[in-house]
Amino acid sequence: xxxxxxxxxxxxxxxxxxxxxxxxxxxxxxxxxxxxxxxxxxxxxxxxxxxxxxxxxxxxxxxxxxxxxxxxxxxxxxxxxxxxxxxxxxxxxxxxxxxxxxxxxxxxxxxxxxxxxxxxxxxxxxxxxxxxxxxxxxxxxxxxxxxxxxxxxxxxxxxxxxxxxxxxxxxxxxxxxxxxxxxxxxxxxxxxxxxxxxxxxxxxxxxxxxxxxxxxxxxxxxxxxxxxxxxxxxxxxxxxxxxxxxxxxxxxxxxxxxxxxxxxxxxxxxxxxxxxxxxxxxxxxxxxxxxxxxxxxxxxxxxxxxxxxxxxxxxxxxxxxxxxxxxxxxxxxxxxxxxxxxxxxxxxxxxxxxxxxxxxxxxxxxxxxxxxxxxxxxxxxxxxxxxxxxxxxxxxxxxxxxxxxxxxxxxxxxxxxxxxxxxxxxxxxxxxxxxxxxxxxxxxxxxxxxxxxxxxxxxx
Numbered sequence: 001x002x003x004x005x006x007x008x009x010x011x012x013x014x015x016x017x018x019x020x021x022x023x024x025x026x027x028x029x030x031x032x033x034x035x036x037x038x039x040x041x042x043x044x045x046x047x048x049x050x051x052x053x054x055x056x057x058x059x060x061x062x063x064x065x066x067x068x069x070x071x072x073x074x075x076x077x078x079x080x081x082x083x084x085x086x087x088x089x090x091x092x093x094x095x096x097x098x099x100x101x102x103x104x105x106x107x108x109x110x111x112x113x114x115x116x117x118x119x120x121x122x123x124x125x126x127x128x129x130x131x132x133x134x135x136x137x138x139x140x141x142x143x144x145x146x147x148x149x150x151x152x153x154x155x156x157x158x159x160x161x162x163x164x165x166x167x168x169x170x171x172x173x174x175x176x177x178x179x180x181x182x183x184x185x186x187x188x189x190x191x192x193x194x195x196x197x198x199x200x201x202x203x204x205x206x207x208x209x210x211x212x213x214x215x216x217x218x219x220x221x222x223x224x225x226x227x228x229x230x231x232x233x234x235x236x237x238x239x240x241x242x243x244x245x246x247x248x249x250x251x252x253x254x255x256x257x258x259x260x261x262x263x264x265x266x267x268x269x270x271x272x273x274x275x276x277x278x279x280x281x282x283x284x285x286x287x288x289x290x291x292x293x294x295x296x297x298x299x300x301x302x303x304x305x306x307x308x309x310x311x312x313x314x315x316x317x318x319x320x321x322x323x324x325x326x327x328x329x330x331x332x333x334x335x336x337x338x339x340x341x342x343x344x345x346x347x348x349x350x351x352x353x354x355x356x357x358x359x360x361x362x363x364x365x366x367x368x369x370x371x372x373x374x375x376x377x378x379x380x381x382x383x384x385x386x387x388x389x390x391x392x393x394x395x396x397x398x399x400x401x402x403x404x405x406x407x408x409x410x411x412x413x414x415x416x417x418x419x420x421x422x423x424x425x426x427x428x429x430x431x432x433x434x435x436x437x438x439x440x441x442x443x444x445x446x447x448x449x450x451x452x453x454x455x456x457x458x459x460x
Contacts, residue, residue, distance in 0.1 A: 060289060066084060083185040132149035135202055169210065232254055
C-alpha cells in the first residue's frame with residue numbers, strides 16, 4: 001500500500017551551496033576524456049531533476065484483467081503473471097486502436113507538470129514495439145488498426161516544447177520471442193535459449209532503429225538486465241554512443257560500468273543522501289501500465305514532498321503515467337501532475353539544477369538494534385518537517401510543517417547575507433546566525449499552498 005506522508009500541507013524550501021555531482025558519480029575506469037564527454041552529455045539531466053515516464057502498450061487492453069478475472073501485480077506484467085500464451089496475447093493487437101491519442105496533449109501535460117524530459121516504452125517485456133519497426137512486424141504500425149507511429153508525433157511535440165525525448169527499451173526480457181528471456185511457459189527454460197541470437201536479430205537492431213529514426217534522444221532507459229554480461233551490455237552502450245554521442249545510457253543496462261547514471265529500485269527513495277548521479281523511477285498509483293481497478297492516486301502534495309526529498313538527497317524523480325488503450329492519460333494523473341507544475345512555477349529554482357542538502361542529519365539514522373522486514377538495520381526517520389536543496393551560494397529549505405514564528409536550522413558554514421521567500425521576495429525575513437544554529441523569523445502563516453521556499457544566500 002501507499003505510505004501516507006506525515007507532514008502538514010505547507011512546506012518551506014531552502015537552497016544549498018553544493019554543486020551538482022561530478023567525479024564521484026563516475027563508473028570505475030573512465031579515462032579523463034571519457035569523463036569529460038560524460039559530464040557534457042549528462043549536464044542537462046542534472047539540471048532537469050524531474051521527468052515523465054510513460055508505460056504504454058498492448059497490456060492496456062486487458063487493463064489488469066484476463067478471462068474475466070483480475071490479475072494481481074503491475075499491469076504491464078499481465079502476460080507473465082497470467083502465463084498468457086503468445087498466440088493468445090497477440091490477439092490484443094487487433095484490439096489496440098488509440099484513436100484518442102494526442103501527442104500535443106501528452107507533451108503539454110509534461111510541460112504543465114514542470115517535467116524536463118519524457119521517457120516512453122518503445123518495447124516492453126511483452127515484445128511488442130510501440131513504434132514502426134522494420135525488424136519485427138509485431139509493432140503498432142503493422143499489427144494494429146491504428147497503423148500509425150505515435151512516437152514520431154510525440155518526439156516532435158516534445159521538441160517543440162524543449163522537452164528531452166527519450167525511449168525505454170527492454171533489452172533482455174521478451175516474452176514474444178523464443179530466444180528472448182522470460183517466457184518459459186511457451187518456450188522452455190531460459191538456460192536453453194540462444195540469447196545472443198535474440199540480441200543480434202531483434203534487440204540490438206531495434207535499438208538502432210529508435211536511435212536513428214526519432215531525432216536526438218536524451219537517453220535510452222534499459223531494464224531488467226537478465227543474462228546481460230558486461231560484454232553484452234557494452235554492445236548496447238557502444239551502439240548508443242556511436243549513433244548519438246550525447247544520448248545517456250540508464251543504469252539497468254547490465255553488468256559492468258556501461259551506464260551514465262544509476263536507477264534505484266522501483267519507487268525506492270534512499271533513506272539518506274547518495275553520491276553520484278541517480279534517479280528514482282516511480283508510479284502515481286501502484287502500477288506502471290494501465291490497470292482499470294487501480295485508482296489509488298498520489299496527490300500533488302505527496303508528489304511535491306517526494307520530488308523535494310529526492311532532490312535533497314542528490315537524485316532525479318522519473319514519475320510514470322499509464323495511458324489507456326484509447327490513448328488517454330487518466331484524469332487524476334493529470335490533475336496531480338498539474339498541481340506539482342503549479343508549485344514549480346513559483347519554486348522551480350529550488351529544484352532545477354540543485355544539489356543535495358548542506359546538512360544531512362535531518363533525515364534520521366539506522367537503528368543499532370531494530371531490524372526491518374528484510375532483517376537489516378531499521379531506518380528511524382527523524383523528521384519530515386523540512387528538507388534542503390542547494391546551489392552555489394544558496395540554501396533552499398522546504399518546510400512541510402510551518403513553524404510557529406521561528407524556524408531553527410543547524411549551523412551553516414559562512415555568513416548568511418540575505419533571506420527571502422520565493423513566493424514573495426519583498427517579505428522581510430530576519431535571520432539570527434550563531435556558531436551552533438540558524439534561527440529564521442517567519443511570517444505567521446505559510447505563504448505557499450503546498451510548500452513555501454526560503455532562500456538563504458551566504459558567503460563562505
